[in-house]
Amino acid sequence: MPTTATSAPQRRRKTSSSARRDDDAPIIPILARKVREVEAKAQRGKLGPTNRVKFQVIAFLVREERARVKADAGFTDAVRSELLKRLDGVATILAKTAARDTSLIQLLEVDQATSPVARRMRRDWLLESGAELAPDELIITDEAPKSTSVVPAALAERQVTPLAIEARQLANPFLAPDLSKPARKEAPRRRLDGWELMGPLYKAFEIGAGGSAASMELPEVPEYDRLSPKGLEVMPHQSRFLEAVRLGHRSFLLADEPGLGKTAESVIAASVAGAYPLLAVVPNVVKMNWAREVERWTPQRRATVIQGDGDDIDAFADVFIVNYEILDRHLSWLGSLGLKGMVVDEAHFIKNLTSQRSQNVLALATRIRETTPDPLMLALTGTPLINDVEDFDAIWRFLGWTTGDKPGPELMEKLDQTGLTPADKSFYPEARDAVISMGIVRRKKKDVAADLPDKLIADLPVQLDDEFGRSIRQAERELGSRMAAKYRRIIEARGERGRVYDDVDEDIIRLVAHNELEESKAAGAGGDNVFTMVRKIGQAKALLAADYAVQLQRSVGKVVFFAKHIDVMDAAENHFASAGLRTISVRGDQTTQSRQAAIDAFNNDPGVGIAVCSLTAAGVGLNMQAASNVVLAELSWTAAEQTQAIDRVHRIGQDEPVTAWRIIAAHTIDTKIAELIDQKQGLALRALDGQAVDAASSESVQLSALMHLLRQALGAA
Template sequence: MPSTATTATRRKRTSRRDEDAPLIPILARKVREIEAKAQHGKLGPTNRVKFQVIAFLVREERARVKADGELGDAARAELLKRLDGVATILAKTAARDTSLIQLLEADQATSPVAKRMRRDWLLESGAELAPEELVIADVARVQQAQVVPAALAERQVTPPAVESRLLASPFLAPDLTPRPASTPRRRLDGWELMGPLYKAFESGAGGSVASMELPPLPEYDHLSPKGLEVMVHQSRFVESVRAGHRSFLLADEPGLGKTAQSVLAASVAHAYPLLVVVPNVVKMNWAREVERWTPQRRAAVIQGDGQDIDAFADIFIVNYEILDRHLSWLGSIGLRGMVVDEAHFIKNLSSQRSQNVLALAARVREQTPGGNPLMMALTGTPLINDVEDFDAIWRFLGWTNGERPSAPLADKLDATGLTPADKAFYGEARDAVISMGIVRRKKKDVAADLPDKLIADLPVQLDDEFGRGIRQAERELGARMAAKYRRIIEARGDRADARSLSLSKGEIDEDIVRLVAHGELEESKAAGTGGDNVFTMVRKIGQAKALLAADYAAQLQRSVGKVVFFAKHIDVMDQAEAHFAAAGIRAVSIRGDQTTPVRQQAIDDFNGDPEVGIAVCSLTAAGVGVNLQTASNVVLAELSWTAAEQTQAIDRVHRIGQDEPVTAWRIIAAHTLDTKIAELIDQKQGLAARALDGEAVPDGESEPVQLAALMHLLRQALGGD
């Protein structure tokens, strides 16, 4: 589109006073109208477009005035001074409504509305425009078929305020027509690389912490708002964003301020609009952190169908559960960055949750100029069961497509000069992936003043009838699986393979043990809470321990002060709360079925009210994104099925701001499956230690905890464990 500089020679003179710049009085009048509107409240979509058109016409007119050789120095200075006056009013208006700041950056009119406004103002100034500038056609909005699956199309909502934002945008919908791309032949193109990449992390190849090289600490703190201070490790991370890096797996241990780092990174990268996808429990906390660290930015928390959303916000915060109905409009507003908090939530690629996140991530990359948006996956526990838990996160970040590394990663692997046949390849491959943007810091390394953390096991005897019933149910489950095992052995008969025949009498065939346990696990999942299975058994153990754990927490609270009590099941939480009330201890509850304001009020009461002694928390709903560091003692009334959930729960207390040693008391039912589950959880900690922290730890069980627990029961029943 020709600028005013190129059309200046076609302008007609309108009046003697403004014959050198007839557009300036029009801009001055329009900017005063905008200023008056802003003084009486928020600007509507039409006035926001007007604000943008004024901004880029001021820049065009300034360039024209500077380049006009017919102007004398005095006339040129006078015109530039008048343009500076218009720009000053724009700046003051933007200071009053900070959402206007990003609108100052548009350098040309591209939406039909903005094009028409520019055309009309130039014609009013007496400019003669080219034919292509006079006729402006509406552009059909690009359909977001690749973002919204057909099954979710009917669920899509578009909040009314979002329509206003889309109309106010000066940018066209991007052209997403596939373009042929030349793919240079690489040395490793014929090799299968995903397996070796996972193996490199599984073996801990290289023996170092999985963290990319970060810039040194800047001499001056340019990030912290008044009254706050960015920690050294946080500042170095943000400096890497300032240096141009744009994709990160931020895997700092829980409690090291990943939310603050993300908010500051978005500010430095100017990655607005920014989408943040989070567990429901932390939506309010994210909004608070945005206000705390970047008070000049506005955050909109999306609730339900988003009817009351601030569509002109800089940051949109949505929880995983409702993301599916907002895919369409989120894919249309020109996102420039995306953060996925607790990114291990998307590890299951077959889940709709994961597919929604990955589809939006691809859309963000397509829409961002240069294809390099700010993409951040946050999780202190990226590995739950095995190293392939990295898969979805790497896909989200654009490092792989699940089958092959991306072009940048493939280039790094090619540059090693090695192949997967070379032993040295694995250490180099791990380093190559890390350099793509893995950042991992441990508390002991970056927060030396953070107190120690201790996990202490408290075995309890279940000597009542309930406890005896649990042990009997375990024996019956083991016997049922043992019967299946023996039937398989007998059915083999003379068809047994050489390996089975080589087993001495009484020796257990581990392949069949795994097969039987896997079948039992699948049946248990299908049955849910019906019958006696591993899930109902663990729930019964939790119920049996409930009052013992609650009594210990009550005694602990009287001696040490505030205590956080974690349980997995609602009935265990209910029993504990009733016990605390009977003991005269005031408690708050943090559960998954609470609204965000109610949950946040409970957190605030626990942290701020000295009369509140115990926080009763759901292990799944309160295990992430909740800050409870006013306590230093945690009681785990029930065990999780993953080491990650246990770590996340304890780190609600063991985090920045804690000034006392933290102790987590695990209540374990002795002589039951509970003891084995605790052992398996501890073994699972070794996976992250090898893959992320480069520690030389022995391999533990490779199976999920549920499967390994069932295999343990079966071995016991067969007399081999």
């Protein structure tokens, strides 16, 4: 593509017998149409990579055509003036668009480098206008790929290598793997090599070509479940996905709705594919849940969660779990570990290709594909598209389906096999199907309702690894120590006759815990007791729970968010507002009319995304079945209160399975409270529904939680 207007080649135009207004410059109406497309995208804030290239090509052709019109002596002054005026109109729209998005200004520079995609786009528009091009303009070759480093220069000084990783490398008795890039195979020439294809691929999804669901054909459910560990069972829709992995498919955009078990599918898929070591890049709020799911579904494998600089990691683990925020400092050693697979959870987090987060993920993915034949690559997200179809760009690059400029070899072969080009209308449904067959899997709850329980409670453990979390754990230890001291004083007062050496005395455990509970109730919000401790845990979880609710809302639509304390509700509402979400609130201080107006808005207004509800004030008497997902940011002290909250959406009129997501602070009393609530729930099932479940203790959750803390302090947990 020429870089100056004066270097534009002379072109001969094909003419027709009929005189038309555009005969003198047939490229101008094409430019006018294209610039309006770019302007419309910019006005909606959806100016993705393809439209940025389009902007650049329009600018070059306007400059080129202006020089041609000025230099053509065959034009009368009137014709020349009219053509220049029309070109000025296109240039004005370009300028307005660049003013809206100032990052476009650099694309207007005369010496701005251009890609093969831009040159192909220019060529195609000129051919559409009827121009006859020189042979060297018709054949456009791709630039040689540039060698990329996993660690950009700006992050080199931030890299850490945990001592445990050095030990793993030294423990390997074999030669270090050769991580140099293998020799590239010469790709065969294809009929579509000369076409710009990324724009048509995005368009194929934008227009929903074909109208079918965007989910690849999966194998039938195998006759026997050979994958589930003892006591567990994969659901039929999960089994079909895993069967595709067993048959050799290795790259997936798994876009199932939340609650359908994407994490479990990914964990088992790694086992089926033997993709170890496996890297899972996940949001901070679900790191602990990933470790738990690895232990649950592949108990023979070890997972390690990377925190901070990774000082406490298990270097010999099979699965390494890291959150997006700290990935940048671990790029070096992860890039040399010999990873055989990579999972990106909530993959829409990488849609902004200019962000360092996206660049880190894509650099690691490129290294894995360069060094591992046929690695397992999984992108998990219920919302691959948030603003525009070009949100697919980063995910497709991660999976190796495209390079950003063009389809990868496998996708190119599928497109070539259609026998069509973007000039054919039937190309678009065929192109969409080709991309889907690369590994897009999308199921909704209603699609697999027969596989699901009608109500599922899913726990999401979160790590409180900040100062707040450390203070909570310290407060727990101090409370346990205080009760343990009382216990020992009672034992000593009873004398040798009442001393218990081999085990704790349960009667005294209960007595001490009961006294502590009564004192805590009397103190209320004052002092350090079990109630203030649980409240602090709720405050510490507030933003993590709110962040998960935002992700959930973008995946499935409406979400009901329950919290017990007003300050947790306030923090969540502020977070939702900063994320651009409209919410309603149901609190105890509302009038009946305002509360009902809020509920009606949630159920009927598609623009309201989240209902923020008080666990006590909104737990009964409300119908909120417009949602099928509930987030429990804080735990209740009773199983009945939790059930009542979930049943705000799990009621007559609900046509989808309901999932309640409990946010639980790992390594705190929160975990024990959740366990105790489940025991109380089991008691109701046994007593009222006749289900065979273990009998639960008759003690309150508060008392049982305090007894648990005391046993821990005595070393008898």
